[in-house]
Amino acid sequence: MSLHSVTLGDLCAVTASPSSDLFTELAYDVDGTPVVTPADIGDSQRIDPEALRQVPATITGLKRFRLRSGDLVIVRLGGVGRVALVDEATDGCVYHSSCIRIRPDSKRVDPVYLAAYLAHPPVVAELLSYVQMVTVPVLTTQSLERLPILLPDARRQRIMAEALGEVGLQMDLQRRILARLSAVRQGLFTQMLGDGLPGATVSRAKGAVPERNVPRTRRTSRMS
Template sequence: MSRDHEIPLGTLCEVKAGPSGSLLDNLHEGPDGVPVISPPDLTDDHKVDTRRLRRVPWDGAKRLSRFSLREGDILVVRQGTLGRLALVGAEHATWFYGSSCLRIRPQRDRVLPEYLVSYLSYPPVQRYMLGQSIPGTVPSLNSAMLNELPVTVPPLDRQHAVVEALADVDARIRIQRQMADRLEALRPAIFGELIQGVRRT
């Protein structure tokens, strides 16, 4: 990975590890309380899957306030499935994140959250991060490692251009996938019609 014009992540963002397990002893799957985002809730397309969220009771939320999320934060898995990450949307603001995640809070006047998500998910960067992880039964990252991660930071106008270009690519990918899904669903019906045509001849 090239190091030209790179800045350590820690000078662009605040990196904070999730709460200790003891602060999350009362997690439950009921409808009441504040949601807590964990690694299984981070999707391959860098979003938060809200279908299986666990929650912390309202009366335990106050002691977790320093682990609350804001729109534009980025969550990175720090134990287990390293490299998985997600961008926090407005709908997730004030939620919490689990002990197996790291929260990255970008300085928006220097780096766009959307650009940083794309940078951190770029395969050479992913390989670099995994190469820096602590080996063991469960590989892990920590705040110090992410703080030292070199980040290529172009001017904000170029970051905007990169984000817009990638958004266009993502839109095209979604359209192609939808078309492929429709064709896959139609395939049995087409086969059935072709078989019936053969039987009639």
């Protein structure tokens, strides 16, 4: 398999992060624009759209930082290097100030291949060598653009992307099964312990007097 090396900046448009001032009202109970944050980027290189927090629709200045399917989002601050691929479910979201957007040239590089490449441990180690160590680790746009990318031909990229995508789907399936089994296990254990488990019974209202089982006394007849 022939490979050639190019820099990330030659393959992609790398866009710096928006201002942190735009996200002061970020919350779950807000009706507005969903935001991809570092907390939403895990090992699967996928983003769960149901888990995203939002900023109010009244916040302006976000248009330039919209995401579209095929983009990559990489963490630049703190947990540097975690990367996720944007799909149709997260198309139109924006990315947080702790992230950088990577928009691949789809004619030269397959986004699935690139996401897997950037998440590969030796590549992550190389990327971390570019990090600036201040109060927290920081990855700059300029440093990210210099990262070397090993690029197979287009056909090989598609084959690799299809194989990696199938493995990713199986990983997601196993994670969901594990999460359900974990919930079943906890519920089963709670049932087996019954009311003896702390917090298993509903707390009484504050200040309420606990009920007592007062033994009944035999009522005597006034005639006796």
